[in-house]
Amino acid sequence: MIEFTLNGKPVTHEGDPDMPLLWYVRDEAGFTGTKYGCGIAACGACTLYVDNQPTRSCTTPVSAVAGAQVATIEALRGVEADAVQ
Numbered sequence: 159m160i161e162f163t164l165n166g167k168p169v170t171h172e173g174d175p176d177m178p179l180l181w182y183v184r185d186e187a188g189f190t191g192t193k194y195g196c197g198i199a200a201c202g203a204c205t206l207y208v209d210n211q212p213t214r215s216c217t218t219p220v221s222a223v224a225g226a227q228v229a230t231i232e233a234l235r236g237v238e239a240d241a242v243q
Contacts, residue, residue: 159172160172160175160220160221160223161225162223162224162225162226162227162228163226163227163228164187164228164229164230165228165229165230166229169187171186171220173186174220175219175220175221176220176221177220178215178216178217178219179206179213179215179219179220179223180192180194180204180206180215180218182220183206183215183228183230189230189232191230192205192206192215192230192231194216195216196216197216197217198216199214199217202214206229206230207227208222208223208226208227208228209226209227210227
């Protein structure tokens with residue numbers, strides 16, 4: 159069981175610890191603002207913030223964010239969201 163905070167709310171993943179964080183965020187948590195791009199962490203479409211650091215979620219396993227604060231584009235507000243979009 160892997161526990162972390164996603165967009166300010168505690169979440170638990172009881173599945174495959176090697177699942178890419180991108181698929182957890184999109185398929186299990188329902189935050190679809192984060193996109194699949196290249197699948198090799200080169201393009202940045204899958205970028206999330208893990209403990210305030212930009213992280214490519216397509217190559218980051220869920221197990222790597224145990225205990226961390228994860229934020230998606232949906233968590234950004236105001237000027238930050240406008241700049242990213």
